[in-house]
Amino acid sequence: MQVTNKLTPFFENLNFERSDNMMVINFGPQHPSAHGQLRLVLELDGELVTKAYPDIGYLHRGIEKMAENMTYNEFLPTTDRLDYIASTANNYAYAHAVEKLLGIEAPRRAQVIRTMLLELNRIISHLFFLATHALDVGAMSVFLYAFREREFAMDLMEDYCGARLTHSAVRIGGVPLDLPKGWLENLEKFLDALPANIALYEGLLTENRIWKMRLEDVGVISGEDALNWGCTGVMIRGSGVKYDIRKEEPYELYGELEFDIPVSDRCDSYGRYRLYMEEMKQSIRIIKQLIPMYGDTQPQLMAHAPQYISAPKEEIMTQNYALMQHFVLVTQGMRPPVGEVYVPTESPKGELGFYIKSEGEPYAYRLKCRAPSFFHTGLLQELLVGTYIADVVTIIGSTNIVFGEVDR
Amino acid sequence: MRKYTPKDNVQGKAYYTDRFWVAPRVPRIDVEEGSHFATVVSALKKFAKESYIEVGQLIIHIKPTDNISVLSLLKEKCGYTQCSELSAVDYLARDGEFEIFYQMLNITEAKRVRVVCRIKQGEAIESIVPLFKMANFAEREMFDMFGIVSNNHPYLKRILMPEDWSGHPLLKTYPLQGDEAASWYEVDKIFGKEYRDVIGPENRDPAKIDRYDTKRFSRVGYEVPFGADISEGEKENPIEYSKTIMANYQKSSKQLKERR
Structure with missing residues (x-):
C-alpha cells in the first residue's frame, strides 16, 4: 500500500514508481470498457504496456459449488447466469451434458427448436459483441444500430420463453414449450431483415479508415499460441485454426445442416471482427434451413425416459404412475x-463444456464449467504486453469476454 | 440423541434413498484395435494404469508423477495440442485423495482424451505451464478452490477468491452457510477485527437499510437534520429555494430599463 503524505499524495488509480520510468495503472474493476468486473493491473513504460496482470473474481458466485448442492433440474436456471449474453447456449451445454450422462436424446422437434434458439442466441451475442466492441473503439452509431436488431431478436426470445436475458429455454431431455403461433413467421421476418442490417454495419466499419487503423495488427496471436493458451471459438479461428465443434464433433442437428466455418489467418482483431460478421450470416443460413424442418416433426417435446424425466402434463394429470414418478x-x-x-x-x-462427475446421487458430485472466456482472460497477460494503452480496450473487446462466465 | 452428521462431507445429500437402490454405471468400453484411441494407448503403454472409453472419450489413469511426461507425449506424438481444461475432484472423505483430470483435445482428429491421476492430501503436483500456458489460470483456480499446490507454477496465487480468504470453497468440508471468518470478512477488512463488537451482527450486512437512520443516508427531497430522531415521525421540513427575479425581456422593456 502506498504511504500517503503531503509530498506523495494519494492518487486513487495511479501509483508512481520512482526507481524506473514505469507507471502502474489500475484498469478497472469498474471500467466501462472492461465488459464487467475485470481489474487489469498494467505496468506502463510511457504508453507501452510492459506487463499486464488480469485480476478476476469480482463476480464470483460459486456456481460450481451451487451445482454440487442442487438437483440436476434445479441447477439449470443457474446456468443462465454464466454467459448472460447468450443464456440458451449455457442451458443447452448443461442439459446436453446431463443427457449424455443419462444416455438419452431429445425428440426431433425439441432438437429443431434448440438448434434454432442456439443460433438465435449466437446472433444476439454477436450483435452485442459488435455493438460494444465498436463503442469501445469509438464508433457509437454502430452500437445503436446493432442494439436495435438485437432487440428484435430478444423479442423473439421473449415470445418463446418469456425472458429476455435469463432464458432457461432448454430442459434436460428437451424443451419445455412448443413454438408459439406465428413465431416462425416473425423469425423469418427478422432473418430477412438482418442481412441488410449486417451490410449496414459492414458498410460502416469494414472499410472504415479509423476502424481499420484501430483494429488491424492489434492483438496479434499466432495459431500455436492460441491453442497453447486454451483459446477456442472465434479466437482460434481468427488465428487460422479451423476448428468448430459444431462441424467437427456435431451435436444436435448440426450434422444435417449445411453451413461454412469462416476462418481468418490475419490473427488480429480485424480478422476476428470479420469472422463475427461472417458467423452471423452463417447463423441466418442455419435457421433458414431449420424452419422447414420444424413442420415435419412429431409434437413430442421431452424425451421419454420415465426414470429421469417427468411425463407430459396430460399424463401426470390422468395416470397414477406418471404422477408418482413426477412427485419423486x-x-x-x-x-x-x-x-x-x-x-x-x-x-x-468458444468452447463451453461441462464436466460432470456423478456418484449416482441426485446431486452432481463435481461439476466443472469449462468457460471459454476464462481462458481468453488468461491470455490477456500475454496479448497486452507490447501494445499501446489505447489498444488495450480494443483487445479486451476483441476477445469478447463475459464476466459471468469468467468468474462463475 | 442428536442425529449424526459427517464432518468430512457437509454438502447437500438426498434426504431419502431407497434401501435397495444400486446406482447403475455409465458403460465403460474397451479400446478397439486399430482405432485412433488404440494408437494413443499404445504410445502411453508405459504410463497408463488403466484406460477405457466412457461416453466417447478415452480416459487414461496415470501416476501423478508422470503427468508431465504423459502430457508431453500426448502433445508431441499423438497430436493433442490443446488442453481444454484441468481441475480436481475432492475424494478426501472416501479415499483421502484428490482426483485431478486433464482434458485434452486433438484438433486434426477431433478426439478427446482425459488424463486422470490421484494425489494424496497435502501432496503437490507438477505444474504443466511449460507445456500448456492455459494451465496458468487453471492451476491457480485449482489451488484456490481445492488448495492443491502446483510445483513450479510461475504465479500460484488465489484467483477467484480474495487473496486473504481462508479455506478452499470446493472442498467437501467447506461449510455451505459461510463460517465465522466469511461472515465477518468485510467488517474485518474495512474496520478491523476489534470493530466486530461495535458493529454487531445486526449491522454486518452493508446492504441493510435502517429507515430511521439520519446519519448515513441522505434522504433526497425529504432531508432531516443530521442525527435527528425520526422514529416518532418527522417534522414538515420543506426545502427553501432562493428567490430570483425571472426577467422576461421580450415582454416588457421596463425591467430591462431598471437594470440598466
Missing part, C-alpha cells in the same frame, strides 16, 4: 448413473 423426480431429483462426462459445445464465445 420433483422432490428427490433424478439420479443419473455413476460416471463422468465432459461434453463440449460451441457457444458464441
